[in-house]
Amino acid sequence: MVGVTEPRLAGLPDPNAPGEAATAVYPDWESVYQDNVVGIYRLVFRRVGNAADAEELAAEVLMQTLKTLRLPAPVHNVRAYLVKTARTVMADHWRRHYAARDAAIELERLPADALVAPPNSESAERAQRLLGLLPDHFKRILELRFLRGYSVREAANEMGVTESNARVMQFRALRKAAELEKEVLA
Amino acid sequence: MTDNAADRVGRFVDDLLHGRKPRRFVASQEEAEAMTAAAGLVAGRIGADIPDKAALDRIHRKLSEALDESPVIDFRPTRRTWLRTLGTAAAAVVVGVALDEVATHQSAGPDGGAATVLMPDNGTWRPVAAVTQLPAGHAMPVSTGSVDAVVINDSGNISAVSGICTHLGCKLEPDDATRKLNCPCHQTAFSWSGKVLYYRLKSAPATLPKIPARVNDGQIELFVV
DSSP: OOOOSSOOOOOOOOTTOSSTTTTOEEOSHHHHHHHHHHHHHHHHHHHHOSHHHHHHHHHHHHHHHHHHOOSSEEHHHHHHHHHHHHHHHHHHHHHHHHOOHHHHHHHHHSOGGGGOOOOHHHHHHHHHHHHHHSOHHHHHHHIIIIISOOOHHHHHHHHTSOHHHHHHHHHHHHHHHHHHHHHTOO | OOOOHHHHHHHHHHHHHTTOOOOOOOOOHHHHHHHHHHHHHHHTSTTTTSOOHHHHHHHHHHHHHHHOSSSOOOHHHHHHHHHHHHHHHHHHHHHTOOGGGTOOEEEEOTTSOEEEBOOOTTOEEEEEEEGGGSOTTEEEEEEOSSOEEEEEEETTEEEEEESBOTTTOOBOEEETTTTEEEOTTTOOEEETTSOEEEBOSSSOOOOOOBOOEEEETTEEEEEEO
């Protein structure tokens, strides 16, 4: 059953993990959809940050996977294939829309377990930890923008800098956050 | 007006924070990294990366159109169809029509079988729990003595399915976080609608029978013997 106000919160389970469904089987595409759609959506959302792209790409991941797979198929095989497809689809998205060749390659090289969507609370905690590692002024601008929803102008006023400076600071803070994400939190 | 990396990424961030699909542009490696970090921060906002009902509906419809050879069998319309049927059944009780005519197959199961509504000959509506005991998004095992069931509150819609695995009769364990009914015996999982999600048996077990459920005077009632 789908389309509810409280969707399944489970992320995409680790396809290599022993236990839960090592030899379980998905009987048909509906089962694959029901069991994975939220996990795939969240996985994609973490990389695109907006609902429109996440919906489009999640549908694309499921579509490509389900058109290729012959069902019934083992759960772990299907999930592994979903993750592999998600990597390719997301990399293609970055390449196509932002010509971001290097980012795309990086996405393709990510290990399968790096793409397992953690619970939302964990994503929030991770974001908080990341902010905590930044120098104060970087942390401040990102907090104002991403957590408190300030516009660039409002954030600039709050910090006593020009709007242009706030925008540059935001860019540098995001780059630093990306660096830290790779180095410290990986 | 010059358009530098900070401006481009700034626009990208603005789009994300306003829930818009970002404008496309050619990004440098540095910009792409900053944009990825921004996407991660947006995803870290509580609840931001949870898809809404409309998004899931659209994804499902897209897949149905591409993958189903036959007309789409959607859980929600199926459930509505079932509820309509139950409405008919309830009316049938009132006018004294034999209920066993309603115990028909309602929707295709994953094994090519069918979901059956458990409609006993001499059934009666029996309260099994107060509505307040079952908040939205939860499933709860109940027993009437003759029938083990799981009652479900799916966004305010109360329904019930058999609480017994159709493979060998183990009692199902609801897992609200994943919206599954898990069989502890052989790693089979059912959806809240009773559909087999996955199994590790030689063949798919049957779909769980549905049990007529209603809310009456604050009580969840099942139609059982």
